[in-house]
Amino acid sequence: MLEILAIIVSLGLLMYFAYRGFPVIVFAPIFALLAVVLSGLPLMPSYTESFMTNAANYVKSFFPIFLLGAVFGKVMEMSGAAASIAHGIVRAIGSQRAILAVVLACAILTYGGVSLFVVAFAVYPFAVAIFREANIPKRLIPGTIALGAFTFTMDALPGTPQIQNIIPTNYFGTDAYAAPVVGIIGALMVFFGGMWWLERRRKQALVAGEGYGEGHINEPEIATDTKYINLWLALLPLVLVLVTNFTLSRTGLSVANWYDAAMLKESFKIANPATVVSSWSLIIALTVGILAAILINVKSVSNKFASGLTTAAAGALLAIFNTASEVGFGNVIKTLPGFKAIQESILGVSSHPLVSEAVAVNVLAGVTGSASGGMSIALEVMGKQYLEMANASGISPELLHRIASMASGGMDTLPHNGAVITLLAITGLTHRQSYKDIFAITIVKTVTVFILAFAVSIF
Template identity: 75%
Template structure:
């Protein structure tokens, strides 16, 4: 059994190391999966074609529309100037005296409205530079500020967020995007408040040392002035439509769960409509948002629509295949002889399902460097056990959903995380200059979800 456990740990360690070094997960996840299979003494090719590929394909089938439509929505919001208009308006309204708060809120509004994290970073960065320079705040604090607004409470904590990290648990627990609204809102507020305290503390430290914005920076935007962006109130219409219809189609009077009879669903092998209803709701909501975003500034969008859609599609393909590769990895791992010992160890880290779930999702998100990847692996491998344990303990499945979702956005932002690397590249900064603050936000998020899980365990 020792050798079988080592096989899994070795495969996970190699996957993390190569992901950290920038090698494609699509290529190396199956390689290390099969390495673990060989060491464990199982059949090589059946494990690859029937377990790894089947589960990776199932994940793509389930979530590709969300990845694709989310990428297109973000790109169209960028091309129309709507994303920049929202960011600019919020930053200008709060001014340089509240520079950090304005950047966090600008990121939060866009992320909660359904714009992808990468587009948010691109859209907000020019205005963050302008307001940080005016307030004479060190540029090195910009990545941590953007991370707080885009990678934390609006990504997976606040109820209804259309980000994929909030949708994935619905397929395992039969919940919707608005699961555990009170828990999510409280957790989100704690992360926001604690994150702002950290960032303001860092700003005051720099001010006391006489450190200002600095000079000689890379990737400095030419200007953040108005470049013919659409009106703010028009710009927010696509975001409002996504949020409104996602709610109405999830829990409102036009809920997609009521569209088809049980007989119709049975023809498509859908035993429980709740496992797909949240995805259906978001697909329709994002489609409406895309149409609205195009109509905001049709002439400007038309000129770059072909290249923009190509870029969005390529980004969605890379994201979904990376995550699906990790899901395939997780599904093979759970068939290996050594997994039972590892599973028992993780489950026994805490006797309470919520705490155990928070720890396991955090660990796997950190190992893979991906919130959606770590979350998917954890729920694929142990989702049924957590649901059974939760039901036995009288724990709401909505709590299981919210804790899992929030935990995925904890340790995922370790140095090898793709979003972290992209954010630093956009801002022209390095890990050495700015990762300390991103890591602090990561710690805040991780401690918050563990605290929430511990508190809920008493109920």
């Protein structure tokens, strides 16, 4: 019982400190080692050989994607492409469909590979303008951005280059296009469910006579004479990322065919090229996208290139080391005596690997407040077992990939989630004002994942 309590206490403390804004990089190892001490295991070997080794392995596997993704998003911002896309979509659809316009603007940018934080910054000024014009309460903006950027284009639609869709490839030997039918169905369910909720809230405000509101903070001033680059030119880098990624993942030009398998195994210890092809193709695709984003507006990018790269690199380092610390935490926890009982209880929720996986990923994403962190912990600890269960049941690893990816974007958006806190800071709103709608989107996403998992488990 003490061994189980040690794990529960360490998880609870990690969640509390993350919620309070303390750095996960610092406190993940502290609470992991607290659980080690309470479990009566050796302290220093657990830190250097378990925590640090697994954290370092995670950085080795995913740092290029974190870095290139951050740089791509920043270059899209500096070139004016992100703003042009957001402005073009918002203006094309109009204030009559303000919520839909903002959701689509966020979705296109996210699916094109722009990081969630850059999307929030890029779309917010136009969301304010169109919500103000339509007299829709400003408090609905965070939920609207969350639906477009944090849900179906982040992890459900096949091919999305967001890290939440790439992490499972290392565990299941899949690629970014895994289980496309299930992903598309899930994306549509989340989109329509989220739109129903937000439109319902808009109509309630209209009936109550509530408009955009006054006295808001962080209100952007949009100059009427702002010049935007051509919309189709702005879309080019996004299209190139998607096309290059698909070409190098699923066609005869796949990066899997570039090198001799025997050479990879002998010289680089890569037993199965499928486990790295998805990362390799995305690295190349993002590089192509970065070059294209620079070339479409060289003058604008060159004026702030050095500072922009510094900001992007700093953001990438913080993001990956936060997640790597959570991975290290999970790997220490799985070595503890009490974990076996917890693992059996999670697996015991359902004998079906998809349902059990959805529960594990959702719970850990919620606890850590991180989609990538929670999923990484779950798959590091139980991914191999889920794959064995799936193979024994004749279930495709692609389904494991898609359910894990979508589940990571479920309960991760609890109040202590970094993206939620940042989004509210950008918009100048509080949890009290706007979190209800973000949480509703979270519930829609979580319910969708379990519906899909149960539906697939029946057939």
